[in-house]
Amino acid sequence: GESVGLHLPTLSVQEGDNSIINCAYSNSASDYFIWYKQESGKGPQFIIDIRSNMDKRQGQRVTVLLNKTVKHLSLQIAATQPGDSAVYFCAERYSGGGADGLTFGKGTHLIIQP
Amino acid sequence: DVKVTQSSRYLVKRTGEKVFLECVQDMDHENMFWYRQDPGLGLRLIYFSYDVKMKEKGDIPEGYSVSREKKERFSLILESASTNQTSMYLCASSFMRTSYNEQFFGPGTRLTVL
Numbered sequence: 386g387e388s389v390g391l392h393l394p395t396l397s398v399q400e401g402d403n404s405i406i407n408c409a410y411s412n413s414a415s416d417y418f419i420w421y422k423q424e425s426g427k428g429p430q431f432i433i434d435i436r437s438n439m440d441k442r443q444g445q446r447v448t449v450l451l452n453k454t455v456k457h458l459s460l461q462i463a464a465t466q467p468g469d470s471a472v473y474f475c476a477e478r479y480s481g482g483g484a485d486g487l488t489f490g491k492g493t494h495l496i497i498q499p
Numbered sequence: 500d501v502k503v504t505q506s507s508r509y510l511v512k513r514t515g516e517k518v519f520l521e522c523v524q525d526m527d528h529e530n531m532f533w534y535r536q537d538p539g540l541g542l543r544l545i546y547f548s549y550d551v552k553m554k555e556k557g558d559i560p561e562g563y564s565v566s567r568e569k570k571e572r573f574s575l576i577l578e579s580a581s582t583n584q585t586s587m588y589l590c591a592s593s594f595m596r597t598s599y600n601e602q603f604f605g606p607g608t609r610l611t612v613l
Contacts, residue, residue, distance in 0.1 A: 419601050421601075421604075426606075426607075427606055427607065428503075428589050428591075428604035428605050428606045428607045429542075429589070429604045430604070431601045431603070434601060474541070474542070487602060489541055489542040490541065491539070491540070491541035492541060
């Protein structure tokens with residue numbers, strides 16, 4: 386079964402609000418995590434990554450938080466904009482995982498309300 | 500910028516046809532991957548390759564084959580297309596296996612088999 390999952394398949398937020406997308410993983414040996422964004426009709430695009438020796442990493446308007454105690458990963462998007470509307474995937478990396486260790490979650494569809 | 504290109508954005512084929520999907524990356528990546536993406540199922544790995552002329556089965560290789568004659572090019576072949584192979588096909592590439600680098604995706608090919 387999937388070792389990386391999402392708490393919600395769809396998340397609806399108001400434009401300008403902050404968005405939080407969650408991801409649970411089951412493999413405590415995972416040492417690297419990635420968030421991807423996939424807009425309609427396009428391939429997934431890298432947003433941000435984090436290694437297991439970190440708890441938090443910030444990018445431009447995005448923050449990834451890693452809680453290894455409960456095996457939880459989240460992506461926070463500040464001041465959500467219409468262009469943030471997409472499906473967001475998390476991926477984890479562990480020895481024995483997928484092709485190069487990466488296993489992908491099924492995704493959360495972020496919908497922006499005007 | 501890393502660029503992964505796929506030969507077609509949309510493709511319509513008939514049952515029984517042999518179908519070739521081409522993928523090219525321009526960053527000298529060792530690893531290349533083929534996924535299919537279906538609603539509710541996320542990304543599923545079909546085949547991957549760590550080097551020229553090398554291939555390994557992913558999670559769902561049945562009905563597919565691949566070819567990697569040059570480092571930059573990875574082809575997915577549907578020997579005899581069937582309607583259950585209607586899907587979005589995504590190609591990706593990444594640096595060598597031991598790296599922490601993310602996979603870079605192409606724009607996808609939406610294949611319809613009639």
